[in-house]
């Protein structure tokens with residue numbers, strides 16, 4: 417009899433224990449729901465990769481007064497980064513933050529953006545030409561689904577530079593070819609043109625161009641959402 421009582425008590429104990437564990441389950445699942453909600457919220461964040469052209473031993477173009485393109489692209493990119501950090505629901509990633517050399521053969525720049533599942537990729541450059549009279553702003557893209565981004569960025573950036581509008585062009589450049597998301601390469605202006613160059617290294621010019629890039633990104637974001645561009649990625 418005593419043995420039976422003991423067994424009943426033991427069974428009761430386990431039933432109580434199981435019920436207690438069971439009551440933990442709703443908490444666990446509500447935590448999961450919270451996590452899912454947070455993840456969903458994360459999906460609303462627009463991931464922008466800014467790629468300062470060149471870097472390190474790859475100096476890029478040499479300007480009319482002997483300065484390097486890599487210096488121009490980095491300081492302009494840092495302005496864009498600063499402004500994008502203020503923008504709601506945007507996350508900015510830089511392919512380089514300092515005078516790093518990123519080898520072209522490693523394809524680091526497009527790979528970096530692909531790994532992040534970035535929404536857009538923007539590479540910034542200063543142009544060069546043997547004739548110092550040549551001037552203007554132009555934007556390159558490669559894949560057809562990058563055309564709207566190219567048009568939108570070109571429109572905004574050319575307004576800010578005040579240089580002539582050289583338009584958008586399709587070109588086989590690895591940074592815009594090997595990226596899985598809409599990608600453009602903006603040649604902001606010709607560093608080899610002395611008048612253009614005297615503006616391009618100033619804070620005022622860079623802040624104004626950076627603001628135009630951010631405006632372009634915002635416009636493209638809402639425009640592409642309406643057109644459903646980029647949805648195929650997810």
Ligand SMILES: [Zn+2]
Pocket residue numbers: 469470476477485541542
């Ligand atoms: Zn360049």
